[in-house]
Amino acid sequence: EPEVTQTPSHQVTQMGQEVILRCVPISNHLYFYWYRQILGQKVEFLVSFYNNEISEKSEIFDDQFSVERPDGSNFTLKIRSTKLEDSAMYFCASSGGSDRVLETQYFGPGTRLLVL
Amino acid sequence: LAKTTQPISMDSYEGQEVNITCSHNNIATNDYITWYQQFPSQGPRFIIQGYKTKVTNEVASLFIPADRKSSTLSLPRVSLSDTAVYYCLVGFSGGYNKLIFGAGTRLAVHP
Numbered sequence: 108e109p110e111v112t113q114t115p116s117h118q119v120t121q122m123g124q125e126v127i128l129r130c131v132p133i134s135n136h137l138y139f140y141w142y143r144q145i146l147g148q149k150v151e152f153l154v155s156f157y158n159n160e161i162s163e164k165s166e167i168f169d170d171q172f173s174v175e176r177p178d179g180s181n182f183t184l185k186i187r188s189t190k191l192e193d194s195a196m197y198f199c200a201s202s203g204g205s206d207r208v209l210e211t212q213y214f215g216p217g218t219r220l221l222v223l
Numbered sequence: 224l225a226k227t228t229q230p231i232s233m234d235s236y237e238g239q240e241v242n243i244t245c246s247h248n249n250i251a252t253n254d255y256i257t258w259y260q261q262f263p264s265q266g267p268r269f270i271i272q273g274y275k276t277k278v279t280n281e282v283a284s285l286f287i288p289a290d291r292k293s294s295t296l297s298l299p300r301v302s303l304s305d306t307a308v309y310y311c312l313v314g315f316s317g318g319y320n321k322l323i324f325g326a327g328t329r330l331a332v333h334p
Contacts, residue, residue, distance in 0.1 A: 142322075149324050150261070152321040152322065155320075196264070198267075212269070212322060214266025214267050219264070
């Protein structure tokens with residue numbers, strides 16, 4: 108079964124540093140997403156991406172965050188200047204994006220980011 | 224997006240059937256009901272989705288009454304590996320729609 112992959116699985120960084128989280132969505136999917144989950148809390152939507160542009164973003168996704176699809180396979184989340192409160196598990200997801208009513212999002216295994 | 228309410232936690236034993244009910248009183252006409260499962264330190268995983276009546280797949284069944292204001296996820300004969308958090312989500316499921324997760328139901332299956 109095709110799956111979403113993410114690298115790295117763990118990342119430790121110093122406050123103020125830039126980090127790039129990488130994702131390889133399922134190959135024929137058209138819509139891509141980032142979510143995050145702070146330890147012990149809910150999964151929160153960050154951003155959705157389609158046709159090389161952001162479709163929707165949450166209040167969490169401020170100017171410190173950016174997303175990019177640099178090539179035909181990768182989807183990245185960049186945090187420009189990390190803060191302590193950015194420590195969380197970051198999940199990438201993708202979906203087929205057809206006109207079908209029933210649409211499932213497939214999640215990757217996550218990147219655990221720790222900001223010191 | 225419709226608000227959902229589900230129990231914070233449930234306990235069960237191996238081999239039992241588990242039913243998790245979710246309330247969604249303000250569900251809209253074009254909303255679907257979707258359940259995801261999340262194991263610790265993993266991403267959520269789609270379990271089942273439905274609009275009305277009953278849907279069954281190899282993992283679970285989903286029961287939706289005629290008024291659609293609630294739904295019940297049924298897990299037959301649970302095992303220890305079914306210990307996870309189960310999320311009920313309600314919304315239109317097409318296109319790029321974001322998923323809004325609540326706190327979910329933490330299911331603990333005991334030997």
